[in-house]
Amino acid sequence: MKRIAMTAAALALVFGASASRAADVAAGADPQLVQRGAYLARAGDCIACHTTAGGKPFAGGLALATPIGxxxxxxITPDKAHGIGDYTLADFDQALRHGVRKDGVSLYPAMPYPSYAKLQPADVQALYAYFMHGVAAQPTPNRAVGIPWPLSMRWPLRVWRAKFAPAVAPSAPQPAAADQVARGRYLVEGLGHCGACHTPRGVTLQEKSLTDSSSDFLAGAIVDGYLANNLRGDVRDGLGAWSEQDIVQFLKSGRNGHSAAFGGMADVVANSTQHLSDADLHAIASYLKTLKPVQAGQTAPAYSNATYQALRTGADKSEGALDFLNNCAACHRTSGKGYKETFPTLALSPTVNANDPSSLISIVLQGGAMPGTTTAPTEFAMPAFGARLSDAEVASVLTFVRGSWGNHAPAVTASMVAKIRKALPKKTADGATPEPQR
Ligand code: HEC
Ligand code: HEC
Ligand code: HEC
Structure with a gap:
């Protein structure tokens, strides 16, 4: 703390740095700037990756599974020996927006710097102020990557960066508060790094598009066995049928009349989006509503009462219908409509109607719990059926769900279920489930 109290000139002497660097440090102590940085760190969800379950905030060490290891x-705490306490604003910026560590080595794009490249310098500065002055230093050593040689060599990452990481955004005035769509684009493409999960990746793991110039952007992608849904305007499997208010409610409370957050999205809501201001949530929602559908002319599914009748009268004796009655109907109901904001509807849900059934298989095998949020604290949960239902039973109940109440999506096969079951996180020897990998 002494360091902060020193004058800029004294700092320059002590650290041999330029006066402007010293001024940066001094400016970093501005409480308003630190507070703004804390908000931006929420919006960027830095904590999700830089903190282990039960670990000290931002002390790192979370394992991120990538296809190569x-x-x-x-x-990223201000610890001088193990954290980024020695980083200047310029060093911090190099890591955050350019993907280059202080020692000049390239970072793996598991750190979403291709998205953070969108950040304006003023926001980088606020984040820097927060990490230097608003975060407690932790003497936690960094862990070496678990990637086998030769893929562990970092120099090819330079090539990757040159090819796929976008140029850092030129400085521009922040969009006016009134320009909601521009503000939303800045948050979604940049700090929110929504595309890191929701945009499909190419063979060399680059996001197919980092901006809305292509309809691949936010078109849906698989993350840890879940489908991070299509967030474009498709009416069957995207956000076409959601109003701006529906999106705001989902990001703020983790649930709405269409769905509830689960898988990686439950953490995004808990750590990040629930903390955003209503103005920023409306900006995100109004921007998402401008994204054209992937497939023009999808027809919106319409609710049909036939399934409800067949289940009530016992006319449907198929295995899928019986499995649904025995395992699911108590919460999701024979109408498929569930109980609003308690047990989500399975009728007409974009998750249920997506072509790729990964999310459905994963939630049935592993169960899920809604994130508890300030506006909706109850973590309504769904039990795991992995031990109770066979691959064939999971397939038949989901095929039933995908063809009922007006839903219209392809059948699920036992081999699809087997594949996802095999990739589930294994219990460790001491019986604890390893920390979720994001
Ligand atoms: C999706 C996961 C993820 C998110 C979100 C994320 N990071 Fe990272 N970050 C990483 C990983 C993984 C590394 C290490 C990469 C490597 O070793 O090549 C890293 C490295 C860094 C480094 C470089 C540290 C060094 O040793 O030089 C900085 C600085 C950093 N992150 C800051 C941030 C900030 C600030 C945010 C939020 C705005 C953030 N990160 C969000 C995964 C993430
Ligand atoms: C760590 C990965 C990850 C990140 C980052 C992420 N999402 Fe998600 N998102 C998911 C997954 C997985 C799902 C599917 C599970 C669900 O519906 O909750 C999802 C679902 C959603 C849904 C519900 C869609 C539906 O049809 O039910 C919305 C809306 C959404 N995300 C918006 C966003 C926005 C906006 C951002 C950026 C601020 C974002 N997500 C960032 C993983 C992520
Ligand atoms: C005890 C009540 C309960 C039972 C029984 C139950 N669910 Fe759920 N289900 C939930 C809750 C709560 C959620 C939200 C979980 C979350 O957000 O993590 C959910 C979420 C889902 C979702 C995701 C819907 C969306 O769009 O958000 C699907 C699909 C689903 N359940 C299918 C099933 C199937 C199939 C069965 C039977 C094999 C079943 N559920 C049994 C309570 C239940």
Whole structure:
């Protein structure tokens, strides 16, 4: 703390730095700037990757599974030996927006710097102020990557960066508060890094598009066995049937009349979006509503009462219908409509109607719990059926769900279920489930 109290000139002497660097440090102590940085760190969800379950905030060490091996997040607390306490604003910016560590080595794109490249310098500065002055230093050493040689060599990442990481955004005035769509685009493409999960990736793991210039952007992608849905305007499997208010409510409370957050999205809501201001949530929602559908001319599914009748009268004796009655109907009801904001509807849900059934299989095998949020604290949960239902039973109940109440999506096969079951996180020797990998 002494360091902050020193004058800029004294700092320059002590650290041999330029006066402007010293001024940066001094400016970093501005409480308003630190507070703004804390808000931006929420919007960027830095904590999700830089903190282990039960670990100290931002001390790093979380394992991130990538197709080539395990990458561990870094200690980004202001600890001088193990964290980023020695980073200047310029060093911090190099890591955050350019993907280059202080020692010049390239970072793995498990750190979403291709999205953070969109950040305006003023926001980088606020984040820097927060990480230097608003975060407690933790002496936690960084862990080495678990990627086998030769893929562990970092120099090819330079090539990757040159090819796929976008140029850092030129400085521009922040969009006026009144320009909601521009503000929403800035948050979604940039700090929110929504595309890191929701945009499909190419063979060399780059997001197919980092901006809305292509309809691949936010078109849906698989993350840890879940489908991070299509967030474009498609009416069957995208957000076409959601109003702006529906999107705001989902991001703020983790649930709405269409769905509830689960898988990786439950953490995004808990750690990040529930903390955003209503103005920023409306900006995100109004921007998402401008995204054209992937497939023009999808027809919106319409609710049909036939399934309800067949289940009530016992006319449907198929295995899928019986499995649904025995395992699911108590919560999701024979009408398929569930109980609003308690047990989500399965009728007409974009998750249920997506072509790729990964999310459905994963939630049935593993169960789920809604994130508890300030506006909706109850973590309504769904039990795991992995031990109770066979691959064939999961397939038949989901095929039933996908063809009922007006839903219209392809059948689920036992081999699809087997594949996802095999990839589930294994219990460790001491019986604890390993920390979820994001
Ligand atoms: C999706 C996961 C993820 C998110 C979100 C994320 N990071 Fe990272 N970050 C990583 C990983 C993984 C590394 C280490 C990469 C490597 O070793 O190549 C890293 C590295 C860094 C580094 C470099 C540290 C060093 O040793 O030089 C900084 C600085 C950093 N992150 C800051 C941030 C900030 C600030 C945010 C929020 C705005 C953030 N990160 C959000 C995964 C993430
Ligand atoms: C760590 C990965 C991850 C990130 C980052 C992420 N999402 Fe998600 N998102 C998911 C997954 C997985 C689902 C599917 C599960 C669900 O519906 O909750 C999902 C679902 C959603 C849904 C519900 C869609 C539906 O049809 O039910 C919305 C809306 C959404 N995300 C918006 C966003 C926005 C906006 C951002 C950026 C601020 C974002 N997500 C960032 C993983 C992510
Ligand atoms: C005890 C009540 C309960 C039972 C029984 C139950 N569910 Fe759920 N279900 C929930 C809750 C609560 C959620 C939200 C979980 C979350 O957000 O993590 C949910 C979410 C879902 C979703 C995601 C819907 C969306 O769009 O958000 C699907 C699909 C689903 N359940 C299918 C099933 C199937 C199939 C069965 C039977 C095999 C079943 N559920 C049994 C309570 C239940």
């Amino acid at each position: 395990t990458v561990y997040s870094s200690n």
